[in-house]
Amino acid sequence: MPKVITRFAPSPTGFLHIGGARTALYNWLFAKRHGGDFLLRIEDTDRARSTEAAISAISSGMEWLGLNWSGDAVSQFERSSRHREVAESLLEKGAAYKCYATAEETAAVRAKAREDGTAFRGDMWRDKTPDAETAARPYAIRLKMPREGSTTIDDLVQGTVTVENTELDDMILLRSDGTPTYMLAVVVDDHDMDVTHVIRGDDHLNNAFRQYQVLSAMGWDIPAYAHIPLIHGPDGKKLSKRHGALGVDAYAEMGFLPEAMRNYLLRLGWSHGDDEIIPTEQAIEWFNLENIGRGPARFDFDKLDNLNAHYLRKMNSEEILPLVKNELEKSVGQALSDIEQKRILRAMPTVAERAKRLPDIVEGASLFCNIRPLSLTEKAANTLSGQEAMIGGVANELAAVTNWTAEMIKAAIMSFAEARDLKLGKVMQPIRAAVTGGAPSGDLVDLLEILGQEEVLGRLSDQAAA
């Protein structure tokens, strides 16, 4: 088997959406799996809709996802003279012809076909010779589709799919203004770039038959095709802005990890038995086209959250901190002091354990900054009401602790509780409420130790005074 070459070929008319990201991931994974190359080509032949902003959004999205491509991204637009060359040669071979139909004429034929319930063939000028006047008009170049037989694609995902050639239209290769269409450009570019496997959304399945005919008219090899189902929104409808049709940058902003995203996208429509947690290294080893499902999958935030939480728990404190530092400082309102940073690093494992997304970490970690006075949740306020005197007492007891360690803190609280004949929980609960304001947190004694005596006493006295 020759070296595997795959490619991702988005049109730069918007951000890199989730479906495109998955397509890119599958192409990348497949190339990696077979030691091949993964290429990026920007399909920017539609000059009116293509933007620089979209191009950079796509590359930064792919970089964030860790999908690196070989060489420079290819601009399809810049290759238009080569496309034109191929169209001309098809014309010379008699495999294509000039079409002088106007937009109105074409629209009329199309409407008629639709009405008759037949396929639009676009063959108004097939096998016709223009008179002198018409010949002077601008013309488009159409492919002369075979009218006999059928075309079969052995799709690696969809299986063997056959379509009658009479269903295929004489599609336009070169527009009347001389610019190549997508249908021509993809075929030429994939051929010139030596692409061996075309892995793309199944919205292109119908195009594959038409592209096949261009390939065979040129006598070129047919690449292997794998048309993967699209991703739908939670309601089963096509993804829209309301759902997950956000750019990958939006997911980055929501606080998802690239590794979690890759794992989620991989499992959405592909499986390896009962395996759910599949780190990228493992995915490269396992990925194949055969196990891609044939039905469209729905996007599910809950599962993404779950995966994200999993990968978050596996990270080191030192790895997480830089990811949240900026947001943390923004939320606290000032740069992190060394002391705060140390507290956060110590508390990180327990903070990460109850977080799903990065913002949860910001919230949990901010508890370890100097943020007095704390705002209380309703529940915390209830726990505290009527306990002001006790909190004051506890504060006094803790103020007397000379060696601020978990053991000493715990001993102080226990002796306080015993002296008043109170159950430990009766004392612990209000302390927690006063010190955390009701935010989720781990072991209370550890929390007090990490926070430091001064900050703890401060927070307690805030509530004792209230």
Next chain:
RNA sequence: GGUCCCUUCGUCUAGUGGCCUAGGACGCUGCCCUUUCACGGCGGAAACACGGGUUCGAGUCCCGUAGGGAUCACCA
């Protein structure tokens, strides 16, 4: 409407004729652990779209019906 594709718990899926009284995961939920919240552990509810075949035997094969999706541009 034409053409093509698809159909297992709410969701992602395992399943390639007997191992399926259908398995896993997310979500939901009961209990345990516990000073809170989590994590974790042990349970629970929850699906083969429908109707016909083929077969000793069908979630698995065939046909039909219904539903869903894609596409039908001088967009990509």
